[in-house]
Amino acid sequence: MNKFFSFAALAASLTLSVSASAQEQATTASSNGSYRPIPNSDIMFRKTIWRAVDLREKQNKPMFSEGKEISRVIMEAVKRGELQAYRNDSLTTTYTPAEVSGRMSYVEASAGLSEEEKAAGFSEQTSDDDWGTPKKKGKSTAKAKPKAPAAPPSYEYRYKDLYQMELKEDMIFDKKRSRMYHDIKTVTLLVPSTLSTNVSGIESPIGTFKYSDLVRVFRANPDKAIWFNSQNDAQHKNLADAFELWLFNSYIVKVSNPNDSRLDEVYGGPQQGVLAAQQAASDLIEYEYNLWSF
Numbered sequence: 338m339n340k341f342f343s344f345a346a347l348a349a350s351l352t353l354s355v356s357a358s359a360q361e362q363a364t365t366a367s368s369n370g371s372y373r374p375i376p377n378s379d380i381m382f383r384k385t386i387w388r389a390v391d392l393r394e395k396q397n398k399p400m401f402s403e404g405k406e407i408s409r410v411i412m413e414a415v416k417r418g419e420l421q422a423y424r425n426d427s428l429t430t431t432y433t434p435a436e437v438s439g440r441m442s443y444v445e446a447s448a449g450l451s452e453e454e455k456a457a458g459f460s461e462q463t464s465d466d467d468w469g470t471p472k473k474k475g476k477s478t479a480k481a482k483p484k485a486p487a488a489p490p491s492y493e494y495r496y497k498d499l500y501q502m503e504l505k506e507d508m509i510f511d512k513k514r515s516r517m518y519h520d521i522k523t524v525t526l527l528v529p530s531t532l533s534t535n536v537s538g539i540e541s542p543i544g545t546f547k548y549s550d551l552v553r554v555f556r557a558n559p560d561k562a563i564w565f566n567s568q569n570d571a572q573h574k575n576l577a578d579a580f581e582l583w584l585f586n587s588y589i590v591k592v593s594n595p596n597d598s599r600l601d602e603v604y605g606g607p608q609q610g611v612l613a614a615q616q617a618a619s620d621l622i623e624y625e626y627n628l629w630s631f
């Protein structure tokens with residue numbers, strides 16, 4: 338009888354332990370954006386990597402097909418309230434849909450008068466009737482209130498303009514399954530620096546999204562979240578599957594380091610950063626290969 342109670346107690350403790358472990362894992366996954374988290378006890382090696390994805394590249398165009406752009410799928414989900422946007426990949430503070438919309442908009446600069454128009458006598462001043470004739474003074478001596486200049490109009494970028502993304506992932510070697518995994522944490526949508534309407538000349542983030550949230554949105558919208566198979570219209574894939582199967586091209590822009598510096602900052606320029614990215618990718622492949630060497 339005592340043996341029976343001892344066995345029952347052991348089974349109950351194991352059940353509670355597994356339940357607590359599952360709860361801890363789920364909490365960790367929900368906080369860091371991982372879709373399939375790997376328990377810390379199974380991790381032998383981990384390196385955090387940031388990758389740039391240019392959706393104009395040939396290998397990435399299936400994620401950027403006409404009318405089914407991944408930027409369109411993401412932004413429309415944000416506008417519908419189905420997807421939460423964060424300020425950065427630390428996932429500690431959020432954006433409202435209105436703030437995200439503002440970050441993907443640009444203000445059209447005022448063109449002003451051309452040199453020919455100025456030579457013809459036109460002026461940007463509003464003290465006349467726009468044809469050079471001074472306005473007649475009325476009997477009233479009260480000064481007219483100055484008119485506030487009209488705010489220049491703002492426009493949202495086209496979804497085709499938003500072709501730059503950045504992925505944050507943990508490259509993990511799982512000792513239990515003896516293989517390397519790409520555990521994507523976040524995806525950041527960026528306004529490219531090369532757009533003529535981006536007067537700042539630098540990439541600016543629109544919003545960062547948990548990868549687990551993106552998978553949920555992609556699965557919930559199978560008719561929109563499409564990886565376009567140009568070889569067979571019957572074999573289009575969901576964007577979630579495209580990420581899982583790594584059906585895109587990217588290059589490394591940052592590897593975790595004490596100063597949190599990007600490769601081009603560490604090595605002194607964009608060209609050196611590209612070479613360092615290639616070296617970093619080779620080093621990671623070599624590390625995985627050496628794990629099997631004795």
